[in-house]
Amino acid sequence: xxxxxxxxxxxxxxxxxxxxxxxxxxxxxxxxxxxxxxxxxxxxxxxxxxxxxxxxxxxxxxxxxxxxxxxxxxxxxxxxxxxxxxxxxxxxxxxxxxxxxxxxxxxxxxxxxxxxxxxxxxxxxxxxxxxxxxxxxxxxxxxxxxxxxxxxxxxxxxxxxxxxxxxxxxxxxxxxxxxxxxxxxxxxxxxxxxxxxxxxxxxxxxxxxxxxxxxxxxxxxxxxxxxxxxxxxxxxxxxxxxxxxxxxxxxxxxxxx
Amino acid sequence: xxxxxxxxxxxxxxxxxxxxxxxxxxxxxxxxxxxxxxxxxxxxxxxxxxxxxxxxxxxxxxxxxxxxxxxxxxxxxxxxxxxxxxxxxxxxxxxxxxxxxxxxxxxxxxxxxxxxxxxxxxxxxxxxxxxxxxxxxxxxxxxxxxxxxxxxxxxxxxxxxxxxxxxxxxxxxxxxxxxxxxxxxxxxxxxxxxxxxxxxxxxxxxxxxxxxxxxxxxxxxxxxxxxxxxxxxxxxxxxxxxxxxxxxxxxxxxxxxxxxxxxxxxxxxxxxxxxxxxxxxxxxxxxxxxxxxxxxxxxxxxxx
Amino acid sequence: xxxxxxxxxxxxxxxxxxxxxxxxxxxxxxxxxxxxxxxxxxxxxxxxxxxxxxxxxxxxxxxxxxxxxxxxxxxxxxxxxxxxxxxxxxxxxxxxxxxxxxxxxxxxxxxxxxxxxxxxxxxxxxxxxxxxxxxxxxxxxxxxxxxxxxxxxxxxxxxxxxxxxxxxxxxxxxxxxxxxxxxxxxxxxxxxxxxxxxxxxxxxxxxxxxxxxxxxxxxxxxxxxxxxxxxxxxxxxxxxxxxxxxxxxxxxxxxxxxxxxx
Numbered sequence: 176x177x178x179x180x181x182x183x184x185x186x187x188x189x190x191x192x193x194x195x196x197x198x199x200x201x202x203x204x205x206x207x208x209x210x211x212x213x214x215x216x217x218x219x220x221x222x223x224x225x226x227x228x229x230x231x232x233x234x235x236x237x238x239x240x241x242x243x244x245x246x247x248x249x250x251x252x253x254x255x256x257x258x259x260x261x262x263x264x265x266x267x268x269x270x271x272x273x274x275x276x277x278x279x280x281x282x283x284x285x286x287x288x289x290x291x292x293x294x295x296x297x298x299x300x301x302x303x304x305x306x307x308x309x310x311x312x313x314x315x316x317x318x319x320x321x322x323x324x325x326x327x328x329x330x331x332x333x334x335x336x337x338x339x340x341x342x343x344x345x346x347x348x349x350x351x352x353x354x355x356x357x358x359x360x361x362x363x364x365x366x367x368x369x370x371x372x373x374x375x376x377x378x379x380x381x382x383x384x385x386x387x388x389x390x391x392x393x394x395x396x397x398x399x400x401x402x403x404x405x406x407x408x409x410x411x412x413x414x415x416x417x418x419x420x421x422x423x424x425x426x427x428x429x430x431x432x
Numbered sequence: 433x434x435x436x437x438x439x440x441x442x443x444x445x446x447x448x449x450x451x452x453x454x455x456x457x458x459x460x461x462x463x464x465x466x467x468x469x470x471x472x473x474x475x476x477x478x479x480x481x482x483x484x485x486x487x488x489x490x491x492x493x494x495x496x497x498x499x500x501x502x503x504x505x506x507x508x509x510x511x512x513x514x515x516x517x518x519x520x521x522x523x524x525x526x527x528x529x530x531x532x533x534x535x536x537x538x539x540x541x542x543x544x545x546x547x548x549x550x551x552x553x554x555x556x557x558x559x560x561x562x563x564x565x566x567x568x569x570x571x572x573x574x575x576x577x578x579x580x581x582x583x584x585x586x587x588x589x590x591x592x593x594x595x596x597x598x599x600x601x602x603x604x605x606x607x608x609x610x611x612x613x614x615x616x617x618x619x620x621x622x623x624x625x626x627x628x629x630x631x632x633x634x635x636x637x638x639x640x641x642x643x644x645x646x647x648x649x650x651x652x653x654x655x656x657x658x659x660x661x662x663x664x665x666x667x668x669x670x671x672x673x674x675x676x677x678x679x680x681x682x683x684x685x686x687x688x689x690x691x692x693x694x695x696x697x698x699x700x701x702x703x704x705x706x707x708x709x710x711x712x713x714x715x716x717x718x719x720x721x722x723x724x725x726x727x728x729x730x731x732x733x734x735x736x
Numbered sequence: 737x738x739x740x741x742x743x744x745x746x747x748x749x750x751x752x753x754x755x756x757x758x759x760x761x762x763x764x765x766x767x768x769x770x771x772x773x774x775x776x777x778x779x780x781x782x783x784x785x786x787x788x789x790x791x792x793x794x795x796x797x798x799x800x801x802x803x804x805x806x807x808x809x810x811x812x813x814x815x816x817x818x819x820x821x822x823x824x825x826x827x828x829x830x831x832x833x834x835x836x837x838x839x840x841x842x843x844x845x846x847x848x849x850x851x852x853x854x855x856x857x858x859x860x861x862x863x864x865x866x867x868x869x870x871x872x873x874x875x876x877x878x879x880x881x882x883x884x885x886x887x888x889x890x891x892x893x894x895x896x897x898x899x900x901x902x903x904x905x906x907x908x909x910x911x912x913x914x915x916x917x918x919x920x921x922x923x924x925x926x927x928x929x930x931x932x933x934x935x936x937x938x939x940x941x942x943x944x945x946x947x948x949x950x951x952x953x954x955x956x957x958x959x960x961x962x963x964x965x966x967x968x969x970x971x972x973x974x975x976x977x978x979x980x981x982x983x984x985x986x987x988x989x990x991x992x993x994x995x996x997x998x
Contacts, residue, residue, distance in 0.1 A: 184831040192836070207854060264749035269757045275971025277930040279937055280945065280964050283952035287774045287960075322529040329496050329522040330544035330595060331515075340543055344534040362844045363934075370849065370938055378846075385850035393854075397847045404842035421534040425577045 209391040218395040226380075231399065234377040237293060238365045241300025245357055249305045250350060253312025254342065263313065274310060278303025278360060279367050286372055296368040296376075303364045304357040311353030315346025348422045351415050358407050366400065377403075443510075444471035445631050446495070446599050450504035453490050464490045466656035468504070472599070477625050477632045479642035481689065482652030482660075483697050488635045491657065492603045495633070496522050509598060518548075521592035525604040527584040531576040531591075537563070538572035541591045548595075562594035565624060582613030586620065593624060602634045606641070615673050618645055622671055639693065643686045644671060648712075651689060653696040660696040662712045663689065681717070688715045758782075776958040784962040794947075798966070801943035804860055804932040805925075805974075808867025812928070813921055815868075816875035821905060821913070824883025841877070845870035845931055846938070853939055860942060863935040870931045871924035878920025882913030915986050922978040929974055933967055944970075 193211060200210045209217070222231075256262050256270075281302050289295040319342060327333075327341045343350075369378030381396035416423070453465040464487040472478050482488055493499040495506050497516040506513040508520065521544075524530040531540050541562055545555045563569050566586040576584050585605055592600055602621070606614045618641060625632055636642050642649045643665055651660040665685060667676060676682055758778045765772035788794040823829045845866050852862040886909050894908045937945030944963055951960035 185835045188832050188836045189839070207851075261749065264746045265753040265756070267753070268750040269753050272754075272968050272972060275975060276964060276968035277933045277971065279930070279934040280948055280967050282937070283948055283960060284964060287952065287957065288770065320529050322524055322526045323532065325493075325496075325498055326522070326524060326530040328498060329516045329520065330547065330591075331518060332544065332547045336547050340532065340535075340547075344532070347534070359842065359844065363846050366844060366846045366849075367934060367938060370846075381847070381850055385854060390854070393850050397843075397851070400847040401839075401843035404844050404847075405839055408838075408842035421575055421577075424575060425533050428577045 207390060209394055213391050214394055214398070217391040218398060221392050221395050222399060230375055230380050231377055233293075233375060234365055234369065235403070237296050237376075238300060238361055241297045241365070242304055242357060242361045244297065245301045245304035245361070246308055246354055248301070249308025249353065249357075250312050252305075253309045253350075254316055254338065254346075256309075257313040257316025257346070258342065263317070270306075270310060270313075274306040278306075278364055282364075282368055282371050291372045296365070296373070299368045300361050300364045304361045307356035307360070308350065308353040311349045312346055315349030316342055318349070319345045348419055351419055355411055355415075358411055359404070362400075362404055362407065442473050445474040445476075445509055446472040446633070447507040448491075448495060448504075449507065451491065451494055451501045451506065452503045453487070453494060453499070454502045463656040465494070465501075467658050468652075470650050470659055470662060472631055472633060474598075474631055475629050476647055477622075477634065477645060478648045478650060479646035480633060480635045480650050480652060481637065481639060481642040481693070482657065483654050483693055484637050485655055486652045486696075487655045487657040488637070488652065489603060491652075492522075492601055492633075492635050496520060496601055519598040521595045521597035521600050523585070523588050523592050523600070523602045523605045525607050527581060527588050527605075527608070528577070530588055531584060533575065533577055536573050536575055537568065537579070537587050537590075540576060540587055541594050544591065544595045558594045558596070559590075562590040565593060565627065566590040566620060580613070581609045582617060585609060585617060589617075589620065589624065593628065593630075598631060600630050600632045602632065604636055605634075607637070614641075619671075619673065621645060639686055639689050640677070643667075643682060643689060644673075644676060649685075649689055651692045651696060661692050663692075664712060664714045666714065684717070685715055773957065776961060780958050781961040781965065784958045785965055788959075788962055788966070797942065797944050797947045798970070800860065801929075801932050801936065801945070801970070804863035804867055804935070804941075804943060805928050808864050808932065809871055809921070809925055809928045811864070812868045812871040812924060813875050816872050816920070817879055817917065820876050820879025821883065821909065824880050824913075825901075825905065825909060830880070830884075837873075837876070841873045846934065849935070849938055852935070856941075858939060858941050862939050862941045863932055863943065866931045866935045867928045871928040874924035874927055875917065875920040878916040878923070879913055882916030883909055885916065886912045918982045918985055922975075922982055925974050925978045926971065929967075929971055 196208075197211045200208055256266055278299070282299050285295050285298050285302065289298055323341065323345065327337055332340060365376075366378040366381075369376035370382050373379040377396065377400065381393055381400070384390075384393035384396055448468055448470050451465060451468045452463070455462045455464055468491060470478075480488060480491070490499070494501045495513070497506075497513045497520070500514070508517050511517070532543070535543065538559060541559045542555060545558055550558070559572075560569070563572060566589050568583065568586050568590060571579065571583070576587055579587070588605070606617050609617065621632065621634070622645065624630070634642070634645055636645075646665050649663045649665055651663065652658070653660045663685070667679065667681060667685070761775075761778040764770050765775050765777045823833050848866055848869055852865045856862040856865065890908050890912075891904060894904050899907065932943065933945045933948075935941055935945065936943030937949055940946050940949065944967055948960055948963045948967075951957070951963060
């Protein structure tokens with residue numbers, strides 16, 4: 176009964192929405208909105224294995240490479256800047272400014288500096304994704320608890336061990352918050368870099384469909400993007416729960432008090 | 433074993449000599465600690481008690497090597513303390529913030545040993561023994577925040593004990609736990625001290641606690657802090673929450689400390705002459721009955 | 737710790753950081769590390785930037801972008817507040833919409849670019865569609881958090897005094913939700929600017945993005961950098977502005993009072 180209820184909550188509204196969509200497109204000849212049946216049909220015929228390998232996979236590889244680089248660089252730089260008060264004061268305004276620049280405007284800049292290739296697209300993703308990770312890491316590193324830090328010092332935990340056992344875990348909730356923002360920005364930049372300057376990839380394909388007025392095909396591409404976004408979000412939540420299990424437990428205890 | 437009638441010949445393990453601390457703030461200077469001198473002999477359990485705001489935490493940070501004194505020095509086993517020394521462990525008041533929340537109880541106790549490069553087998557033994565000693569052998573895989581406050585402080589004590597320090601500093605460790613847990617933890621400190629023979633400096637603002645736990649009680653004045661008095665606690669070595677606290681001698685000593693603190697609050701930083709320790713005093717026995725009770729423990733009290 | 741005292745304090749160091757950055761930027765093309773055709777020196781770009789400030793076309797582009805930003809943010813906020821209060825105050829609706837919201841939220845807004853082009857072409861409505869979609873979720877989620885945070889005791893107290901549904905929303909739910917809402921709007925404001933500029937960059941609807949694309953394809957490289965600089969300045973101004981608004985509206989609230997202003 177309980178699981179049935181849960182399932183009802185889970186699929187109830189989506190089912191209703193699809194029904195409304197199906198019902199309202201019955202007999203309609205609206206050019207922009209395809210019928211659900213047509214969309215499913217197109218989805219299956221358009222996004223074949225070959226197409227996936229040719230257009231989706233390269234996009235995903237660039238996305239993963241860019242995000243991974245951004246996380247590694249952002250965390251490393253963040254620790255460097257966050258643990259050094261002098262460096263932090265020096266760089267803070269410059270970093271704030273770079274964060275304020277909407278990442279997509281860097282596409283034309285990086286096109287000039289690097290040219291139109293995979294490295295450029297990865298650089299675009301890195302240049303947009305690095306800021307949330309970097310700035311959150313700085314904040315997290317800075318906010319290491321004073322008593323905890325004293326405890327570590329009295330046990331002569333310093334240098335790399337301090338980083339490994341104190342600073343990184345203590346900043347990890349903030350770092351993960353940065354990673355979460357970084358993922359959605361990464362996906363956006365992946366699509367845009369392909370829309371703006373590319374001859375392959377998911378973004379390019381969707382724009383091609385639109386330009387050739389292949390509307391159901393275009394919609395099916397939007398669905399693919401949506402699915403990637405949802406998959407990334409689930410993947411993130413899953414790994415976040417594993418990495419930050421202690422944090423959520425701690426918060427729950429604190430809230431209960 | 434802790435009482436030592438021939439104390440004059442024993443080198444102090446920990447010496448606090450003329451320590452002064454002045455904080456520089458925007459409004460000028462604040463003298464938190466004026467002039468503190470006292471010694472801890474090996475194996476002693478000394479309580480440091482003072483009115484709130486008497487610079488106890490500042491002093492403890494200086495002794496722990498976390499903060500440099502403005503003048504004066506702290507010497508541990510013949511070496512001047514300039515950074516947290518190897519032979520010292522600290523238990524902080526804020527148990528919730530001194531344990532690593534991302535590590536299990538076992539991980540917390542083990543980390544300092546791992547960091548010190550102690551081999552795995554020996555490490556495991558030390559951790560097991562320490563957890564056993566504080567009565568936590570059953571929760572090694574829990575996280576600290578899953579435990580009650582008292583249990584968390586036990587973990588912190590286990591971590592300190594496993595580190596095998598010569599000196600254990602405790603900064604108002606039980607100020608944030610409830611009264612019953614506190615009594616249990618006080619007995620735990622006594623039993624750890626008796627079993628391991630570690631030297632303990634126990635900072636507290638609770639007069640009863642200081643008399644109950646200590647072999648000596650060092651009374652601090654209000655800030656700027658000096659040593660108001662250094663009192664020998666000549667209670668029987670075997671302490672018990674019920675019988676010890678109802679001894680007439682306990683009441684006498686506690687009243688004496690209480691009076692000293694009242695005096696301390698009134699004359700700030702006036703008591704001790706510069707750069708010399710306050711005389712170690714023995715409180716005279718008032719009632720004849722106490723003499724009988726103290727017959728076996730009397731030797732410990734013979735100070736200056 | 738000791739050395740930090742002798743060095744200049746925060747703001748001065750920050751200024752030094754900015755000057756250092758500009759100097760590095762100036763030197764890289766001048767020393768030929770990067771071809772000045774692709775990266776003009778800082779002085780040249782700043783010159784163009786200042787020159788832009790006197791040009792009507794530049795201000796028209798800024799106004800177009802900011803119009804898209806403001807209208808989009810406004811529509812998204814109103815829609816999200818209304819929906820958020822309705823959904824949030826009903827247990828049934830909250831459970832029933834959860835899966836749909838969690839599914840729609842991560843869909844990247846730029847996926848709608850082709851649709852926007854089909855529907856509205858190069859007009860400003862294209863920009864609006866993207867801005868509204870992207871900022872809507874930021875606000876909605878925060879409003880839902882806020883409504884969920886309403887103290888049940890306060891709500892029951894209000895009920896026991898005979899306050900109706902609307903009165904409860906006005907006096908209990910709304911004050912609790914407001915700080916969350918402001919956080920949502922602040923986040924949404926940043927996202928909205930990104931989308932307003934991106935839409936104009938990719939679609940070619942009027943605004944700074946389009947000017948950047950034109951400058952790049954037309955070889956006016958210094959102009960392109962000056963415009964990128966402009967977007968950063970806008971971002972900073974919006975951020976600062978939103979913080980001020982947040983502090984003003986929530987001056988009574990403990991989360992703001994307790995906040996250390998960094």
